[in-house]
Amino acid sequence: MVVKIRLARLSKRHSPFYNIVVAQARSARDSKPMEVLGTFNPVPQTPLASAHTPEKVQNPTTGEMEDYKPRKYKDIKLDITRTKYWLGVGAQPSEGVQGILGLLGLWEGRPGLREGQGMGGRGAKVGGKETRAQKDT
Numbered sequence: 602m603v604v605k606i607r608l609a610r611l612s613k614r615h616s617p618f619y620n621i622v623v624a625q626a627r628s629a630r631d632s633k634p635m636e637v638l639g640t641f642n643p644v645p646q647t648p649l650a651s652a653h654t655p656e657k658v659q660n661p662t663t664g665e666m667e668d669y670k671p672r673k674y675k676d677i678k679l680d681i682t683r684t685k686y687w688l689g690v691g692a693q694p695s696e697g698v699q700g701i702l703g704l705l706g707l708w709e710g711r712p713g714l715r716e717g718q719g720m721g722g723r724g725a726k727v728g729g730k731e732t733r734a735q736k737d738t
Contacts, residue, residue, distance in 0.1 A: 607695040
């Protein structure tokens with residue numbers, strides 16, 4: 602039984618929202634999962650202003666005072682202990698979940714990067730001319 606950690610879409614059209622779930626590899630994307638580990642909202646959210654939010658900040662390059670613009674964020678909520686358990690048992694994360702786990706420091710390496718692939722993502726170019734020459738002879 603192959604177990605995967607993947608995203609299951611919950612929302613309607615044009616407003617994505619995902620559950621991070623543990624499911625069998627052959628089950629459908631939106632079928633009932635074995636366990637829900639957390640949620641992921643890929644739409645950038647603007648943080649709400651509080652009493653401690655400054656109105657003006659100093660620009661580090663020019664030194665002038667400018668209006669404060671808060672940084673947008675993508676909301677990720679994840680049960681880290683259960684995620685570590687499933688990774689330890691051998692569950693394989695999908696490419697999207699690898700990126701999320703990489704942001705949280707639970708997965709090493711870049712998402713989608715397999716052995717022998719370089720920066721282009723289309724396979725290794727190491728020894729390409731030698732390999733072609735060997736095939737021709």
